[in-house]
Amino acid sequence: KAGVTQTPRYLIKTRGQQVTLSCSPISGHRSVSWYQQTPGQGLQFLFEYFSETQRNKGNFPGRFSGRQFSNSRSEMNVSTLELGDSALYLCASSRGLAASTSYNEQFFGPGTRLTVL
């Protein structure tokens, strides 16, 4: 079974631009979660989508948004990029059978390394 895939793997943008990252979950998984990993803040939860609806979100500004398609693929968008948005963005998928991320093992993708200049 193929794992979680993320595209692109690397991205360089400049301040003020916007960016869209893509995540394809494991086949059969309906939940996709996004995380930001930085050296200073570690791994932080951004949001979770289940059946095309945002089911949970972390404490990030509205510049960070996402969506999920009917085939469970998900995209994450960051508008008006800031230098501090430079990070590794990880996507994780799970069956999502419970009402939240509880009790669902999450499988992580390789991440997208975003650099903002």
Added chain:
Amino acid sequence: AQSVSQHNHHVILSEAASLELGCNYSYGGTVNLFWYVQYPGQHLQLLLKYFSGDPLVKGIKGFEAEFIKSKFSFNLRKPSVQWSDTAEYFCVVNTDKLIFGTGTRLQVFP
């Protein structure tokens, strides 16, 4: 606010040494606890998990962790590490979302 503390940021050991990585969390309700591992150049993967029952849980590759509710701790242990255990280890608490600790970088020298 819910948080996870990993006390050791960088641990260096020789092969065959014993390992214990500390993890404490702050959350008053029911939690699910995990340890995830990230080997160099690889994805994050689940090492072991605790949901309920026996507080001593065993994971892959000889790792185990003990949940001590009174201490809000979930320490990771391995009696004898190998060079291939070199990786970053994350303690994770699951309330309604995953909350990661800052990670512990383990280097094992042959």
